[in-house]
Amino acid sequence: MKINTLVIDDNANWRKTIGKFVDIHPLLELVDTCDSAMDAYAKMMVHDIDLLICDIEMPELTGLGLVRSLQNGPLVIFVTSHANYALDCYEVSPVDFLLKPLDPERFLASIEKVKKRLTVASEPITPAPYFFIRESNNYVQIRYQDVLYMKAQEHFLQIFTRDKSYMPMLSISKMEEQLKGDVFLRVHRSFLVHRSAIAVITKNDLVLTTGETIPIGDQYRAQINRKHINMNVVSRRS
Template identity: 25%
Template sequence: MSNRKLRSIVVDDSEIQRTIVAKLITNHPNLELVAEYRNGVEVLKNVKSNEIDVIFLDVEMPLVNGFDLLSSMEHTPQIVLISSDPSYALKAFDFNVTDYLLKPIDEARFNIAVRKTLDASLNKAKVVEDDRHIFVKSSLQKVKVKLTDIKWVEALGDYVRLNLNDSSILVLSSMKSFSQKLPEDDFLRIHKSYIVNLHKVDKFNSNSVELCGEKLPLSRKRKTELKEALGAA
């Protein structure tokens, strides 16, 4: 199971129900209980959506019910709706909630809901990761290049060549200057003429690195850095 912890709040007008859900959250290794609220008004006054990952939200509350709260929030985190009435389920998914729990809440079913929130959170993080990019100047144009598309960068005199998943781009730049555009956690200069995407490395030995079916030279002084970057023993 992932060691990620989702910051969570409970919103329910019933103190007994809040206590039950709060205990389930506290006992779950992937959840962190941030706060408990009695109604939607308290949430709108005190909670910013970027401060939490998931709301465990009762549908039937006075003042502002669960659906009213969702309609009032500009940006919503993941939502697990809770109700004693199954007839709300269809409407719940019109609000793109992650899951819908019926009272009384069964721990096993609660854990399934948490699993769904974790999966959705990881998928969202992957989308963000996949969209990271840089702009490079090539043929007098600024070209957007996704970092996940770069396999390796190769020095060619006054230029560098970006070897991508399905093409290559020639950029007027030194290796030193271009390396500063790339995140250190994802890319490493393994040789005076090569920078590799660490996520695409298949294997390596004392003098070479293999990735995407190609073998590139590895400088002796870079071997330790590569081992550390890949977490290799």
């Protein structure tokens, strides 16, 4: 991963110094250096910039003014000789605020923060798994993680969560077919249980984290041992 970086400082010596810091860092790609906020703005219209390393006190438009003007702009590290700007800068959520002269260790730590922010931003957000049931004329969304267990009731399926229960017209076998992954365990012809809700497994029953007891059907006992117990046993007592 290369982080496209733009350096902005109206002082030529500082542009050169900060540029060298960027050049020697293996994660950073120095796209350009700019002597003003307006010059930097023009460069951002042409190049994809991931990071601004920006002075604050500059003529015409300050570094803080530039960042305020950007919508969904790059990440920012402010670099300045004036510590009293720190509070003003944090209104735009910079990655860091560095004081001149630059300390190499602090600079490296700042780039680690940039790396972390970019990594988090690039990770896709996967919604928690869920299903819908029909209730009257509405469709109700229920997250897998909210369900404790499900119980077959003639032509209905009673779905128990920690807060309430639902009873759609649905067979337990049909629900088992629709559920994705290996989150729920069929433990009886009438019961599906969320695996994380199981606290204790006895010979004939499951005890849930809520204290409720669910019977184990004879034909499902081997499956419970295979899927839920054997692969997760860390110790045995005789």
